[in-house]
Amino acid sequence: MSDFPDDLKYAATHEWLRLEEDGTVTMGISDHAQELLGDIVFIELPEEGKVVDAKQEISVVESVKAASDIYAPISGEIIAVNEDLADAPETVNSAPYTDGWICRILPSNPAELEELLDADTYAGMCE
């Protein structure tokens, strides 16, 4: 059974977001998404410093079975990237909500956060 922490927001494209105290947003892919992908072996990391629009493709996560595009759930600037994933992409399988984070975004339009899904809605979608 997948884990859907209550304190996170979710996108229908299976990314999770956490609003940090400093106003930035940390994101990754959901437990459900990593389960579907299976063993992750490569991540094409987002580009640090890049300004992106909501729903823009920013990264690719590849498992043995499939490649999956990762989208920016909100508009903003990518201010940090989890470089540890370059050598240990499997961290996304083992800890999707903690050490397996993918990047941090400085939102340019925080109102977009309101459009994202809460845990119950997203969990319902994954059933």
Place this chain on the structure above:
Amino acid sequence: MGMRTALFDKHVEAGARLVDFGGWDMPIQYDSLINEHHAVRQHAGVFDVSHMTIVDIKGTQAESWLRYLLANDVARLKEVGDALYSAMLTEQAGVIDDLIAYRMAWGFRLVVNCGTREKDLAWMNKQAAGYDVELTERQDLAILAVQGPAAMHIVMDLLNSKGASAEAVQTGSLKNFSGAEFGSWFIARTGYTGENGVEIMLPNSEAPGIWDELLAAGVKPIGLGARDTLRLEAGMNLYGHDMDESVSPLSANMGWTIAWEPADRNFIGRSVLENQREAFKRGELPVLSGLVMEERGVLREGLRVQCTFADGAIKDGVITSGTFSPTLKHGIALARIPVGSQNAALTRCEVDIRGKLIPVRPVKPGFVRLGKKVFE
């Protein structure tokens, strides 16, 4: 709901994720594809391959018919139990299917792919007209493949406990690529992983019990996901991906399976194949090559392979099977690539991944054998 093998309940019990595979509900993986892959390379794994089609051939003309039906020559099977790998070709020398043929005391046994079952049976029945042969599909049998460095030892112990003469299995009749009947079982030293091991064909009713005994002996259940990464590391073709009816066996690295001698053996597709053979020698047909990508990433079926030749020509090939090799920890693939004009050398090979050209190295198909890297 799809068709179910005799082991369906065992897959559910083992926590399998089930998928539709050629109309069958089959396990794609149990816990982790990569863990399952390593289990076969390092110890032993068991695959339920009961979805594959077994066809027994009896009759006074069984041998002469198969010598006509198949591109490889069953006359090469000298002893009961001996096996060979062959293509079954159309008149145009396209590959209808690849299969294994075993010589049995009472005739021959063929094991063909599940996805091609209907067209294979239709083709065989059509070609059988006028021959004294009897074809029987054996849906009453399950097939378990037990593969890995510890597989033989574990299966021997299991046979011993059943009172079979393990000595006979170990020394006499069970050479590599041959099999033997033990009561209602047929055990062959064949497989699809590049490891030692056996494939056991046995009555459906006996399969769940043996499955349990294998698991109790430390054999790990392996899904179709790891079956694919293992066979690709071993450089083995997958029908419908690396070859099909539109592809010459010569362009699918199956030239070694064609028995050209004796020259007077007429087999289906031979005359077209003779012409293809000349064209192949002149470099007019593409080849199936292995590809190695040492940069990070994964090679996938369908990706474009850009080949640059010594004379400056640039031609495209395509990946027919690609994956991430869990053993080597980098991308590997089989790709159909063109040959240079006047045999101009291939100087550069790159794969187009999301618009970026990533360098790859062409190698002989075959990447891992008995747990070890085999290409230079």
